[in-house]
Amino acid sequence: MYLSANRAADTARGVPRPAAGPAVAGNVLVLGAVSLVTDVSAEMVTAVLPLYLVVGLGMSPLAFGALDGLYQGATALLRLAGGHVADRTERHKLVAGVGYALSAVCKLGLLAVSTPWAVAAVLTADRTGKGLRTAPRDALISLSAPPEGQGRAFGVHRAMDTAGALLGPLVAFGVLWFAHDAYDAVFTVSFCAAAFAVLLLALFVRDVRTRPPRSPAPPGGRGPGSVFRDRGVRRIALTAALLGVFTVGDSFVYLLLQRRLELPAAAFPLLPVATAAGFLLLAVPLGRLADRAGRGRVFLAGHAALVAAYLLLLSPLGGAVPAVLVLFLLGSFYAATDGVLMAAAGPLLPARLRASGMAVVQTAQALARFAGALLFGAGWTYAGPGAALAGAAIGLTLSLAAAGMLGKGALR
Template identity: 55%
Template sequence: MYLSSVSRPASADPPTPGRPGRRFALVSGNVVALGTVSLITDVSAEMVAAVLPLYLVLGLQLSPVAFGVLDGVHAGATALLRVVGGFVADRFRRRKLVAGVGYALSAVAKLGLLLAGRSVPVIGAVIAVDRLGKGVRTAPRDALITLSTPPESLGRAFGVHRAMDSFGAFLGPLAALAVLLAVGQSYDAVFVTSFCIAALAVVILVLFVRERPEGGPPDTPDGPKVSVREALGLLRDRPARRLVLAAALLGLATIGDGFVYLLLQRREDLGLRWFPLLAVGTSLAYLVLAAPLGVLADRVGRLPVVIGGYLALGATYLLLSGPVHGWPVLALTLALYGGFYAATDGVLIALAGPVLPARVRTTGIALVQSGQAMAYLVSSVLFGLAWQLWGPENAVRAAAVAVAVVLLGTVPLLASPSRLVTRKVPR
């Protein structure tokens, strides 16, 4: 059995007829435009993310628990608003508009960091606004990708998009390092530069992304508006409910990039000026592996690729808590961590997309992402508490055990043969 393409329920969109040659195209122009927006946005976001752990933990002397709370807020506090954004995009079929609002919010938040000063509550609020923007935009963006791509090519489309996204993540820390080297240890300069880059991404979204792309599955624009009852009905649908639960379990196995990089910095006694390069190493591995793993997922099955990604995450945690040190181990850790993202980020949505009916697909994707984000909020707080009580090595060993336990519970949910009918995509 393969999860390389999940068959859709009768209410889902049919394949586009009469365009057999399109399956050989790499990806649609809309996917490239969305990838460009994500690339530029990630340059902006990773400029801030690369310096924020140092600023909070070493500059403001936050405890591991406090950092865990802020890190959880960074990814999970706005999870429910993802669902609201997804529903609004589905109801009014304005996915591009909703995504644009999200990108604009994240851009404005970069300026908010300038006003926050050393106030931790204000910094937390600004981070929440930034994540609100990400939460609002992610599901509409991913829904546009699914509507721009034939179902049998979703793994490839998400792989190309995530490769472009990760290229931005690769450039972001380098840009932050360049700014810091040019102006000294001035975090304000990083925040201002980040805002300018994020604003450029909004402009490209407005000019080049299409709301109703040609060549993808139909969006039934003339049908009745999606109701709240129809959207909530997703949770009564067993395949969708299993996807949301599986995503939440997988979120519990993730401790957050900031913790991973702080652990590496402590273990290898890296100089602070090199700290942003840890994110560069992860992004480089993600960049190299995202598209090939997306194609592999279309060929051999999306579930095996996702499982492999979480095995790489478990191996990353074991290396972080192991007795071996040195640059080779550091490089292997970053490669595995980037491989985890490449094998799971887009592939999980590619797995989920065809299961969700087109009319409420954005809402469904938002539910999956919200399940992960809420669980991530919990896991970040728990890991920060475990670090403070047990020490970093024991805490990360517990995280490795959590990965194994979560996989045991997740695989049956995603591989259930009763409703998720699968087939292998022909070569």
């Protein structure tokens, strides 16, 4: 695995280096605001979804595992399409905007369906929007920041994004409380927030050109496959996939905690709040630490925190304190891995392939998590939640050891 920063890579590969200016570029801050509002919308739905499907609509754990995997990874190939189109046209903002708009429309779609697999179809369309927008958005963040500040830029963006993740469940809780468990009210408010995020993107985000006007495209491929010529990118994608297979979806963690604590339905949306709080608190510090100490070390440490969360869930310890600690460790995992992974990949990629390369890494991780969700759902159904979680903990521990060996001598 090669996840350490290469500060000279952008200059060597002909990437335009942003001029000296504010510690964090305005484009990064606006994209953070767009993600904040979008995550309020998305997490309102995500916070109520497990209970709505498993308890409200009677979906089995195996079926929910399939849906959770679909939600995480079935549209992964669209990340490649979104990244390729954004690089090809140099219209990162437009491609991202289409993705944000599609997800907003899907929030209205949830009002029109009432069966588990109809909900699954709408959620797949929603993930299509996320698949289209993620790589172009992350490319804009990377292109707006200097090589040595990639971790900080992604840390600030992810912190703002996570502020939305923190607010979303609270808004869902408030809507359910005042609307007396009316899920339609949650979906309506979610749509309004998503539509506002699209407006912010359209008015304030600016594209970053990857070559001077009227300059011909550089020779060589521009498609996603060409990024595999770089050994470091291949290692990043392989490592993300290896660890992603044993990353249990948040929804399963929340269902396990809900059973342990016997929480009422109205309180279920509060479970993601502690996760978001940990992410929000640590995103910027861990991003800056990754820039200084090595993005690979921070990335692996985040997965170690996830193993600790699994072991705590498997322990006989009861009460609210262990449950809050599990959620905080989950937030720490995201703070140490989500933006750090993109910060590691960015400097390895030329500007003309930035979105495509990031999409390759994201797709490898998403497909692995899709497979992992199916495996975990099947394990829960046929062997019980404890056995499934123990298998995930063992698998992730072994994958961490393999990732460490793969990156031996490359981590700085």
